[in-house]
Amino acid sequence: MKSRILIVLVAVLLVFISCSRKEQVSSPVRIGFSAVSETFLFERWDKDMKIFMSEAHQLGAEVVTAQSAGNAQGQIPQIQYLLKQNIDVLVVIPQDKEMLGGVIEKARSRGIPVLSYDRPVMNVPIDGYVSFDNEEVGKLLATALVKAVPSGRYLLINGSIRDNNSYQVNKGVHEILDPSIAKGQIDVVDELWLDKWSFDEAAEKASKVFEKTDDIQAVCCANDMIAEAVIRNLAEYRLAGKVAVVGQDADLIACQRIVEGTQLMTVYKPIPILAERAAKLAVALAKKQKPEPERYFDNHSGTRIPFYVETPVAVYKEQMDTTIIKDGFHSREDVYRK
Numbered sequence: 001m002k003s004r005i006l007i008v009l010v011a012v013l014l015v016f017i018s019c020s021r022k023e024q025v026s027s028p029v030r031i032g033f034s035a036v037s038e039t040f041l042f043e044r045w046d047k048d049m050k051i052f053m054s055e056a057h058q059l060g061a062e063v064v065t066a067q068s069a070g071n072a073q074g075q076i077p078q079i080q081y082l083l084k085q086n087i088d089v090l091v092v093i094p095q096d097k098e099m100l101g102g103v104i105e106k107a108r109s110r111g112i113p114v115l116s117y118d119r120p121v122m123n124v125p126i127d128g129y130v131s132f133d134n135e136e137v138g139k140l141l142a143t144a145l146v147k148a149v150p151s152g153r154y155l156l157i158n159g160s161i162r163d164n165n166s167y168q169v170n171k172g173v174h175e176i177l178d179p180s181i182a183k184g185q186i187d188v189v190d191e192l193w194l195d196k197w198s199f200d201e202a203a204e205k206a207s208k209v210f211e212k213t214d215d216i217q218a219v220c221c222a223n224d225m226i227a228e229a230v231i232r233n234l235a236e237y238r239l240a241g242k243v244a245v246v247g248q249d250a251d252l253i254a255c256q257r258i259v260e261g262t263q264l265m266t267v268y269k270p271i272p273i274l275a276e277r278a279a280k281l282a283v284a285l286a287k288k289q290k291p292e293p294e295r296y297f298d299n300h301s302g303t304r305i306p307f308y309v310e311t312p313v314a315v316y317k318e319q320m321d322t323t324i325i326k327d328g329f330h331s332r333e334d335v336y337r338k
Helices: 002-026 039-058 072-083 101-109 134-148 164-182 199-212 224-236 252-260 271-286 321-325
Strands: 030-037 062-069 089-093 114-117 128-132 152-160 186-194 218-221 244-248 265-268 295-298 304-310 313-315
Touching: 030 039, 030 072, 030 271, 039 062, 039 089, 039 271, 062 072, 072 089, 072 101, 089 101, 089 271, 101 114, 114 271, 128 134, 128 271, 134 164, 134 218, 134 244, 134 265, 134 313, 152 164, 152 199, 152 224, 164 186, 186 199, 199 224, 218 224, 224 244, 224 252, 252 265, 271 304, 313 321
Parallel strands: 030 062, 030 089, 089 114, 114 128, 128 304, 152 186, 152 218, 218 244, 244 265
Antiparallel strands: 265 313, 295 304
C-alpha cells in the first residue's frame, strides 16, 4: 500500500515538474525598451532597436518597445506604460541624464532590473550600462586632429549638456589636447557646449565664432551632425576641406564628406555589436544573472554600476572600405555616390 502511495506521489511530482517546465517555456522573458530622442537621432535608435529585437527574439525573449521623437519629460510616462506591461527587465536610452530618477527607482522597487543603453542614467542605482567607450571616442577625435594639425588654432564644439556621454567625450578630447595646449602648440579659440543635440544650435554658435575669426585650422565636433553644421559654415568662407574637421557616428553624409575630402575622420561605433550584446545582457538580467562587466561606472548614485564596454573605431578615407562598407553599415554605392 505504501509503495503504491509513493508511486502516486512520484507520478504527481513528475507531472508538476513537467507542467512547471512547460509554463517556463511558454513564458519567455519580456523586455521593455524605452527611447525618446531628438528627431535627428530617431533613425539611429530605430536601427538599434530593430537589431536588439532580432537578437532578443533569437534568445526566446519578447520585446515591448516605446519609441518617440520628443523631449525628455515625455519619457517618464513612456516608461510608466512599459512598467504596466508585465516586463521582466527595462532597457532605457535616456534623453536626459538626470530626469528619469523617480521612474527608474519605481521599476527597481518592483524588482525589475534596469539596463541603460548607450547613454547612462545618472544619480540613481541601475543594474547595468552598455555603451561604447566614450572617453576613447574623445581621444580618437583629438588624436586625429593633433596628427593632422600638430600646432594651430582649434575650435571645440561639445555635445548636449543633458547627455553624460558629452562629458565623457570631452574628457577624452582634453586628455590628448591639454599637453599641447600647455606647451602653446595648440590655441583653443573657443570651446562651445550645446543645450541639445541640435544642428541649428551648432550652426548658429559656430557661425558666431567664424564671424569673429576664420583663422582656425582644426575643429573638434562631438558628432557628425555638428561637423556638418561646421563644414557648411566653412564653405561660406571657402575653407571647406582646408580646415581639419572630425566627428563621430559614421553618418552617411559624414562618410561621403570623408571620401570627398571635406571631413578628416569619423568615429565609427558598430551598432550591431552593441545592440546584440545589450539583448543578451537584458535576458541575463531578467533571469537574475549578473554578467561580469569590463569595468564599473560612477553614475553619482553611490553604487558602482557594471559597465559593459565596446570599442569605437577611427575611420579615415583609407579605412572606409575595410570598416563601414565591409560591415554593411553603409553601401559602397551610397558612400561614394555611385
